[in-house]
Amino acid sequence: APTPARRASDRGRYGRLSRERVLASALELVDRDGLSALSMRRLGAELGVEAMALYRYAAGKDALLDGLVEALHLELEERLAADSAAADWRAELGRIARATYDVCLAHPQVVPLLSTRMLAVPLARRPLATLRHHERVVALLEEAGLGTDRSAVVFRAFTAWVLGYVSVELQAMVDNPEEPDPAFRLGLHHMPPQELPRLRATAPALAEPGGPEGLVAGLDALLDRFTGGA
Template sequence: MARQVQAARRIPLSRERVLEAAVSLADEAGIESFSMRRLAQELGVVPMALYKHVANKEELLDGMVEVIVGEIDPPLPGSDWKNAVRLRVLSARQALQRHPWARQALESRTNKTPAVLDYMDSFTGMFLAGGLSVDLTHHVMHALGGRMWGFTQELFDDSRSPNGSVPAEIPPQAPAAMLRQMADRYPNIVAIAASAAHDDQSVVGHGCDDQFEFEFALDLLLDGFERLHTQGWTSKRAEA
């Protein structure tokens, strides 16, 4: 181990090396406990050495996001726009699943970096290249929102409702009296929760197949965009 640390210290520090180490550290420790001091320890340098390559922690996070964006597959050449968009979104989802902290980092960026803007421009370009109008593409991007990065705010994102009173899913071991009480007060939630086949490894909700739910909604949106494009749809503002 001592030899590995010494060897690492002999490798010249660069922005690329700093960002790669930062991503690895965030993967291991999470973004909450991430710090410039800890990153410096991982690299075997003093904290001030990092500031030759990144001005501050915010610039470091921007660079880390840049690394994640670089992992997303480019548009598939020769593919129709609908399939190209679908594959791109799922690639983005895989990238963010490899780095659980990345979503939080993306959402915390107040300024769009060149890497993020490049991705957004390329993503928008897939619709325009497919023949969708600028007007329709504008609304398409609003509809997709964070889904273009492979994530979305799910209905069952937590085990409780916003007011903390309603479980998103009913545990199978719940007493019959509790089930009856919930069914009386929240009949529609209980009907939905009891109807679906569940996967215990889900992160969307207790038992929901989050990958299936994500792709289900994505396909609904893409089908809808395609239908509007075929119909020559325009917004009322564009017609004015």
Template structure:
């Protein structure tokens, strides 16, 4: 890292466990080009956004990363909007595998803990994509973000039914659960997705922050305000949420 590069906040390690080895993107055709398919394009788009941010993603840049002209991508992805939808789909498939394809826990409390920690793992692993997951319009727009993948929500509701929750009870739990996750994880993921620092002397919108001496209490409490307490806050808030549901299936 050069002296001019802002240091990104450290992320909790080991969240998602070992990552799978690179797949078809490492293969090449006899002509030296990697064979394209929709899955490869979407995985590369996820990698690009993780590295550079959503705003820098274009079909031309993505094609360059894959070693092809942008026009070659349109055979598999009609446009940028569909590309972003596919990115969300890819990340939600990752979440599904992380949370729904393992052995079902013994209690509904452990089930909710497993689900919440899985969503948090995705938010930390893909902080520049998570806001997109929370904001892309789903097929059923009346589902609350950030868990609007129909496949994931269906499995979540089936899980609650397995533990004895009724339909209305499952909806109540889902709403409380998704509201908790949206508030906490959008805030947390934003700290890991920070863009390079702005020069406040050149940005009128941030002119009032130039003289921090004007905010003595903020400066006095800055050691506490700057602490990274997301782990404890997340687990504490999750425990409180589950305790509020302590009556169990209903």
């Protein structure tokens, strides 16, 4: 009689797999080697299992990408749970924004997925941890007295500001890290001075991180615009 096909084992190098272990390993891989390095085969090698064993926990590459977004939001939940909630809705939105900033800077390679997977995955099919984050923000806006329609407008603005700020914060600026001269370090000699005089002058300031203070200052201005300073 023919020998039955061997089922891919999910007992990895460090014991039996779980969804949490698979996602944690995927996050470590991407943090270290970038998104382009992530594949089922490469992740299986990291965990000491065949790639087929991973399909029990992620249906494919897209599911892994969504899992990375889920992992970031789970880490965000943990950070927020570690401290007491702020006294009012505005301060709590600021606390959420700061925690998001910290998580994103800890995992810069994953940050693009927070936008690109939002484009690819309908709201109702996003990871539950992501939806809980959305729910938390919308609930705070309704606590502020905004109606459903107004809450949706401010939710979009809040999300766009936080993700946009973090993306700009992580933008590549240094052209030659070995160059001690600041102008050459930024590669300003590649930028035509007659066409780009203001950008050349501003580039050193743009290269400095704005930090969480800049994030919250911009958020306060945005909320003032939408709520009249309430």
